[in-house]
Amino acid sequence: xxxxxxxxxxxxxLQRSGLSLGAGKEYLLEARLIPLAQSLGFSDIxxxxxxxxxxxxxxIEFAVTEAMTTNETSFFRDKKPFDExxxxxxxxxxxxxxxxxxxxxxxxxxxxxxxxSLTMHLYDQFPFLTxxxxxxxxxxxxxxxxxxxxxxxxxxxxxQRGLPVQxxxxxxxxxxxxxxxxxxxxxxxxxxxxxxxxxxxxLGQFDLILCRNVLIYFRNETKADIVNRFRKQxxxxxxxxxxxxxxxxxxxxxxxxxxxFNSALYRPAVKEAAKK
Amino acid sequence: xxxxxxxxxxxxxxxxxxxxxxxxxxxPLEAENGQKALDVCRETLxxxxxxxxxxxxxMDGLTFLKKLREEDxxxxxxxxxxxxxxxxxxxxxxxxxxANEYIMKPFTTDIVxxxxxxxxxx
Numbered sequence: 001x002x003x004x005x006x007x008x009x010x011x012x013x014l015q016r017s018g019l020s021l022g023a024g025k026e027y028l029l030e031a032r033l034i035p036l037a038q039s040l041g042f043s044d045i046x047x048x049x050x051x052x053x054x055x056x057x058x059x060i061e062f063a064v065t066e067a068m069t070t071n072e073t074s075f076f077r078d079k080k081p082f083d084e085x086x087x088x089x090x091x092x093x094x095x096x097x098x099x100x101x102x103x104x105x106x107x108x109x110x111x112x113x114x115x116x117s118l119t120m121h122l123y124d125q126f127p128f129l130t131x132x133x134x135x136x137x138x139x140x141x142x143x144x145x146x147x148x149x150x151x152x153x154x155x156x157x158x159x160q161r162g163l164p165v166q167x168x169x170x171x172x173x174x175x176x177x178x179x180x181x182x183x184x185x186x187x188x189x190x191x192x193x194x195x196x197x198x199x200x201x202x203l204g205q206f207d208l209i210l211c212r213n214v215l216i217y218f219r220n221e222t223k224a225d226i227v228n229r230f231r232k233q234x235x236x237x238x239x240x241x242x243x244x245x246x247x248x249x250x251x252x253x254x255x256x257x258x259x260x261f262n263s264a265l266y267r268p269a270v271k272e273a274a275k276k
Numbered sequence: 277x278x279x280x281x282x283x284x285x286x287x288x289x290x291x292x293x294x295x296x297x298x299x300x301x302x303x304p305l306e307a308e309n310g311q312k313a314l315d316v317c318r319e320t321l322x323x324x325x326x327x328x329x330x331x332x333x334x335m336d337g338l339t340f341l342k343k344l345r346e347e348d349x350x351x352x353x354x355x356x357x358x359x360x361x362x363x364x365x366x367x368x369x370x371x372x373x374x375a376n377e378y379i380m381k382p383f384t385t386d387i388v389x390x391x392x393x394x395x396x397x398x
Contacts, residue, residue: 156362156380160387164394165367165378174364 001026005049009033009064012052016065017141018197018226020219032067066142071213073110074161076117078212081241081263085208086125088239088258088265092207093126095237101133105203105233107211109138109191112149112181113158114210119185120171130184137203139194146191152181196226200233207235213243220251227252231268240266277303278397279322281353283313283337284329289381293327296385300398310335314343323353325397327379327388330359330370338373345374354395358383 009029013019021028030045037048040060051060076082089102096102106115115138122129140146159168159179172179194200196214209230215223230240231254240255242248242264248255255266280302282293290306297304305320307313309332317323326344330337341355354377357370362380370378377391392398 157384157387160380160383160390162390165371168378169364169367169371174362 001030001045005046008049008053012061013065013068014219016061017069017195018218018222019068020217020222029068033064036063036067066144069141071108071110073113075113075159075163075167076121077114077162078244078263079162081212081265082117082121084261084263084265085239085241086121089122089126089208092235092237093129096207100131102129102135103204103206104136104208105206105210106136106138107194107196107209107230108214109140109146109149110142111145111154112138112152112189112191113154113162114138114212115149115189115191116152116171116181116185117162118210119188120167123185129188134188136189137206138189138191139200139203140191141193141195143193146193149191152186153178154181155179197222200229203233205233205235207238208241209234209238210241211243212241213246215246215251216243223251228254231255234268236268238268242266277301278324279303279305279320280397281305281307281313281316281320281323281326283307283310283326283332283340284358285309285332286329289329296388299385300389300392302392302398309333310337310340310343313340317344317347317349317353321349322351325354325356325392325395327356327358328375330357330361330366338370341370341373341375354397356388356391356395 006026006029010021013021033045033048037045040048040063042048051057052064093102104118109115115136118136138149153175155178159172168179171182171185173182215226227248234240244264246264248257248266254269256269258265258267280297282290282297282304284290284293285308294304294306305316305323307316311334328337328341337357337359345352355375356377356379357375358379358381360381367378376395379387379391
């Protein structure tokens with residue numbers, strides 16, 4: 001890939017999605033955009049970039065953004081966070097026992113494995129949630145990924161990644177084109193297309209926000225902007241889960257790390273003025 | 277090093293399984309059908325895990341599994357079915373017979389590794 005095309009694509013993705021590639025990520029662009037260029041009938045990435053430069057075809061802009069922002073996911077990814085959020089959620093659930101309302105936001109829902117892992121896990125741990133106003137909002141920048149999430153049908157490969165067979169047996173039906181998550185596990189989840197760079201106040205307040213392996217692709221100022229806006233939408237006793245390799249250090253002081261957990265779990269920070 | 281017994285009538289699958297096992301850090305043993313697998317299990321009492329195909333000549337995987345679970349052994353190995361049988365009734369049948377996990381072919385090293393972690397083998 002020539003340097004001018006790389007620079008153009010880096011700027012394009014930064015403006016469109018906040019994705020900050022930095023230097024030396026040609027392999028990533030090529031891995032994702034060569035197949036896309038071919039499927040769109042271009043001979044190579046250079047032709048695709050020339051088309052983007054003309055700015056006339058919104059579908060291609062959309063397809064490039066989608067190709068670069070759809071990340072690998074699997075059921076119960078990293079496993080540990082699901083165990084660790086249980087004890088934190090137990091406290092929140094006790095605190096909400098009179099209003100019987102629990103709201104969770106998966107801010108990078110991708111193809112749905114994370115929200116469905118949550119419903120599988122939480123219905124196991126807290127079966128009474130079926131009678132609560134229990135809602136999971138799953139958002140993602142990629143409409144294509146959300147379409148898969150809404151359908152809730154996964155291939156044989158996908159259901160074997162991270163999903164114990166007992167869960168497969170109890171939570172999925174074998175259908176003609178794969179494995180379909182049971183309706184009762186889909187019911188609490190609402191999927192919406194959302195670019196985290198844009199306003200998300202309309203989503204309301206949450207007890208838990210999961211935003212794993214997304215901020216890592218953003219510049220520090222973009223990360224700060226997003227997590228500071230998360231703060232406004234998280235309950236005072238709620239918490240935020242980031243990806244294992246992500247940190248708030250040097251990004252924002254709106255949250256404090258819960259050191260007793262291995263996962264990147266954060267609570268809204270109690271500011272000095274508030275303490276006094 | 278923990279021991280894994282690869283039971284499959286396909287030599288190619290056993291070969292792939294052997295490579296995967298070494299990659300994961302397990303010592304591979306092989307058997308080409310359920311009867312041979314029973315013989316290996318009776319000779320080698322410290323097998324940790326068995327990757328078990330379903331459809332094989334002489335003795336199929338499910339029959340082997342039932343016989344193995346009936347045996348009075350100090351150590352019952354973890355059994356992961358590894359088969360092209362991918363219907364829910366078949367999965368339930370294998371799990372009821374004493375399988376610990378289930379892999380639908382084709383599979384990758386990552387899937388095998390995850391299932392071995394899930395069952396506490398590694």
